[in-house]
Amino acid sequence: MTIDTNCPNKRESGDERRIAIAQAARAIIAEKGLEGLRTRDIAARVGINIATLHYHVPSKEALVALVAESLRHDxxxxxxxxxxxxxxxxxELRLEFADFRETVQDTPELIIVLTEMVERARxxxxxxxxxxxxxDFxxxxxxxxxxxxxxxxxxxSDLDPAAxxxxxxxxxSDYWRQWTSFRVSIDHVMAELERAFIARPNSSQGNSHV
Known part of the structure; x- marks a missing residue:
């Protein structure tokens, strides 16, 4: 639907329009990288003109913030x-691993976009x-x-939580960025991480859950 005015579509809420803009921006970032993100391409995908796009995201920072918020929401x-x-x-750790595996398999675009934006942040x-x-969250x-x-x-008991x-x-993160011929399965990575951190049954911690 093409919008020819400079104000939001009365039949579509501002939140709905911002969601559409974020989704379009994420799709372009996944396809072309953050360097290939152009406001005219976002507007074309959403079906609005540049003026309407700038009404919702008046700056690059506002656009990046909108995309980041959409990632956080998902x-x-x-x-x-x-x-x-x-x-x-x-x-809980295994659930975090399961969530990451699910994202890799079902919605890899989320990690592609997150990785692109983190690299740009450097x-x-x-x-x-x-x-x-x-x-950091x-x-x-x-x-x-x-x-x-x-x-x-x-x-x-001697584990450093931050480390x-x-x-x-x-x-x-490095698993996702595998780009050479060196490959490791995500299940093997997660299994080795778990083995590195868990308390051993024969340790002095008698209340071990493993």
Missing amino acids: FKAQAMRHPRVKRTALE RDPAVADIMTPLY WRRQFAEIFTNGIADGSFR AALITTGAL
Whole structure:
């Protein structure tokens, strides 16, 4: 549907229009990378003119923020489908792994877009201001799981939660960026990560869940 005015379509809410813009931007980033993102291409996919697009996202920063928010929304919706209530820390870790595997298999565009934006953030302070909190939130989730796991006996008592979180997110991120002939399955990566962190049955932690 083409819009020929400079204001939002009265039959479509602002939220609906912003969702459509975010989806179009994500599709283009997945196809062409963040460098290939052009406002005219987004407008064409949504079926609006440039003026209407700028009404909703008046700047590059606003567009990146909108895409980041859409990623955050999708990851949050995924987590809510698999409740963490009354789970051991090891079970929570396995759920995080399952969510990542599901994303890789079913909606790889999410990781492609996230990776593109994180890479751009390394050299663009404006993008970094938007993406750093999102990426660090992912790391903190793992750090919290490892902290809880030390307490409930799931993980080694000498484990450093922050270091373990960095190792985990780094391994998962690097798995996605495999671009040479060197290949490892995601299940093997996750199995090795789990073995590196869990408390052994013969350890002094008698309440181990493994």
